[in-house]
Structure formats: C-alpha cells, structure tokens
Amino acid sequence: MDIYEKLKALRELGLAKIKETTDEKTLNQVRVELIGKKSELIGMLHSLGDLAPEERKEVGQKVNEIRDLFLELLAKTQKEMAERILQAKIESERIDVTLPGKHHQVGASHPISVILEDLENLFTNMGYHVVQGPEVETDHYVFEMMNLPKDHPARDMQETFYINSERLLRSQTSGDQARVLEKWDFSKGPLKMVGPGKVYRRDDDDATHSHQFMQMEGLVVDKNISMADLKGTLELIAKHEFGADRETRLRPSYFPFTEPSVEMDVSCFNCDGKGCSICKQTGWIEVLGAGMVHPNVLENAGVDSSIYSGFAFGVGLDRFAILKYGVDDIRDFYTNDVRFLKQFRKEEQ
Numbered sequence: 001m002d003i004y005e006k007l008k009a010l011r012e013l014g015l016a017k018i019k020e021t022t023d024e025k026t027l028n029q030v031r032v033e034l035i036g037k038k039s040e041l042i043g044m045l046h047s048l049g050d051l052a053p054e055e056r057k058e059v060g061q062k063v064n065e066i067r068d069l070f071l072e073l074l075a076k077t078q079k080e081m082a083e084r085i086l087q088a089k090i091e092s093e094r095i096d097v098t099l100p101g102k103h104h105q106v107g108a109s110h111p112i113s114v115i116l117e118d119l120e121n122l123f124t125n126m127g128y129h130v131v132q133g134p135e136v137e138t139d140h141y142v143f144e145m146m147n148l149p150k151d152h153p154a155r156d157m158q159e160t161f162y163i164n165s166e167r168l169l170r171s172q173t174s175g176d177q178a179r180v181l182e183k184w185d186f187s188k189g190p191l192k193m194v195g196p197g198k199v200y201r202r203d204d205d206d207a208t209h210s211h212q213f214m215q216m217e218g219l220v221v222d223k224n225i226s227m228a229d230l231k232g233t234l235e236l237i238a239k240h241e242f243g244a245d246r247e248t249r250l251r252p253s254y255f256p257f258t259e260p261s262v263e264m265d266v267s268c269f270n271c272d273g274k275g276c277s278i279c280k281q282t283g284w285i286e287v288l289g290a291g292m293v294h295p296n297v298l299e300n301a302g303v304d305s306s307i308y309s310g311f312a313f314g315v316g317l318d319r320f321a322i323l324k325y326g327v328d329d330i331r332d333f334y335t336n337d338v339r340f341l342k343q344f345r346k347e348e349q
C-alpha cells in the first residue's frame with residue numbers, strides 16, 4: 001500500500017470510529033488512538049525524514065489535514081454528547097407545577113408546656129433558679145427529708161409507685177426542695193427556686209385523675225422570710241395565670257413539710273364569684289397548696305431553722321391548664337390526639 005492509500009485508509013477508519021462512539025469515555029480513548037503521541041498518524045510525522053524531499057511536504061500537509069479533521073470532528077461529537085446529557089437531565093428533572101402540593105402538618109405547643117414556660121419566665125425574671133430532680137427518686141428525698149418518716153400517716157395522701165423499698169417514681173416534686181436545700185450556700189444569697197416536672201401516682205385514670213401529671217415546686221429560703229412574702233408571691237401567680245382582677249384567699253390546710261400550711265383559692269373566673277358549676281356554687285376555685293417551710297425540713301438539710309425561714313408552694317400544672325382552657329378530661333393531655341392539641345395553636349400557620 002502506498003503512503004497516500006495508507007493515509008486515506010487511516011482517515012476513513014478514524015472518521016468511522018469517531019462516528020461510532022456514543023460515550024465520552026470511549027471518545028477520549030479514540031482521541032488517544034487516532035491523534036495521540038503513539039498513534040499511527042502522528043507516528044508518520046516523525047518518519048517524514050525517510051521520505052523523498054518532494055513527498056515530505058505533501059505527506060506532512062496531508063497528515064496535518066487529517067489530524068485537524070479528526071480534532072474538529074472529536075470536538076463536535078463531544079459537544080453533541082454534552083448537549084444530549086444535559087437534555088436528558090432536564091427531561092428527568094422536569095417539575096410538574098400542576099401537581100397538588102404536599103401538605104405539612106404544623107404542630108402546636110402542648111397546653112401544659114405553654115403554662116410551664118410562662119411560669120418559668122415569670123419566676124426566672126424574679127431571680128429564681130429552675131431545677132429538675134429525677135423522676136425515679138428515692139424515698140429519702142421524696143418523703144424522709146420532707147418530714148415524712150417511714151411510718152408517717154400522711155404518706156397515704158400520695159399513692160406511690162415503689163420500685164423497691166428505697167426507690168420509687170416520685171409522687172411529688174417536693175423532693176427537689178431537699179436536694180437543693182442541702183447543697184445551698186447561703187453566703188451567696190437567698191435560695192429561690194422552682195422545680196417543674198412529672199410526678200406519678202397509683203391512681204386509676206378517669207376524667208379527673210391521671211397516674212401521671214405535672215407539678216411545679218417553689219421554694220424560697222432566707223433570713224426573715226414571712227407569710228407575707230408567701231402571700232404576695234401566690235397572689236402574683238394567681239393574677240398572672242387567671243387575670244389581674246381575680247381575688248385570692250388562703251385557707252388553712254395540712255402538708256407535712258409546711259407549718260402553717262395553706263391552700264389558695266381564686267375567685268371563679270367563670271361567674272366572677274357569684275357561683276356556677278365550675279366553682280361548685282362556692283364562687284372560689286382551689287388552685288394550689290403552700291406554706292411556711294417546716295423547721296424539720298430545714299434542719300434535715302443542715303439549715304439552721306433558728307436563723308433561716310422560708311416558704312414553699314406546689315402547683316399542679318394540669319389543674320392550671322384544666323381551669324385556664326376549660327378542659328374537662330385530664331386524660332386529653334396525655335393521649336396526644338392532634339385534634340385536641342390543635343385547639344391550642346396560637347395562630348393559623
């Protein structure tokens with residue numbers, strides 16, 4: 001085969017190979033094969049010296065022509081391939097804007113969380129600490145430290161879930177008082193704390209009882225804390241939660257960890273004290289228990305009761321929510337029915 005025929009054959013073969021290629025990887029291989037340093041075509045440029053001088057120029061030109069032709073065709077093919085890939089991508093990612101949209105369910109804060117956060121804000125703004133004790137507690141903190149020794153009859157006030165003789169699911173958050181009291185350094189200032197959390201009781205669930213509910217404990221201890229301080233604080237809670245024009249009254253009560261003990265009533269926000277079904281015709285609604293910290297509670301925690309005094313209170317957050325929102329079944333708070341929870345959404349989102 002003479003050199004021109006060979007060039008012609010290389011040209012045909014090269015053009016056919018480029019046309020056949022369908023993907024970029026093979027196209028790159030074909031490029032190396034046809035016009036790479038070790039390709040037959042480029043090899044011919046190196047052996048031009050073996051040719052007769054008059055042939056050299058012509059063959060050289062022909063080789064360059066073929067190389068340029070290959071280059072041009074390779075570039076065109078590559079461009080077409082890239083366009084095809086892009087087109088396919090656009091096709092596959094096309095968005096049908098006429099399809100119906102996806103509906104997202106927007107949650108709402110749980111009514112008890114709303115009240116809890118609100119009260120926490122009220123108290124932290126007055127310099128109270130928020131503490132959280134364990135739900136799996138010990139008899140020691142929940143009862144003994146709170147002036148309820150093992151044989152105390154008032155233990156019957158709270159049906160407690162015992163895990164063993166010492167461990168239990170706390171039936172009140174009052175144990176948080178003892179935990180904080182025994183560690184408090186009074187040289188750093190008065191103790192002011194609120195302790196919110198879940199409590200458990202061996203109650204049969206019905207519209208007004210739940211084996212699980214939320215309390216918030218409150219405790220202030222310092223020198224010269226008096227009943228007047230307690231009264232002012234309780235009134236603040238009542239007015240903050242139930243309205244500035246609510247009247248309050250304290251009734252004597254009994255709790256083992258306070259002496260004296262009181263319960264606070266607010267004037268009925270439904271009938272304004274005239275008497276209705278919500279206040280059972282009394283005009284008053286009981287909202288919380290409180291009292292002056294019993295000296296035994298202070299002494300049990302190593303605090304000198306001849307120097308320090310304090311007040312404490314216990315708020316049932318479920319009770320607050322029931323009263324505030326007119327909920328008639330406490331179980332609604334724990335069954336997580338979105339239709340119930342949705343009613344507490346602040347604004348349509």
Ligand code: DAH
Pocket residue numbers: 171172173174217218255257258289290291312313314315
């Ligand atoms: N721990 C009481 C209960 O569960 C509530 C309570 C009453 C807490 C009076 C207090 C208090 O701190 O002073 O019924």
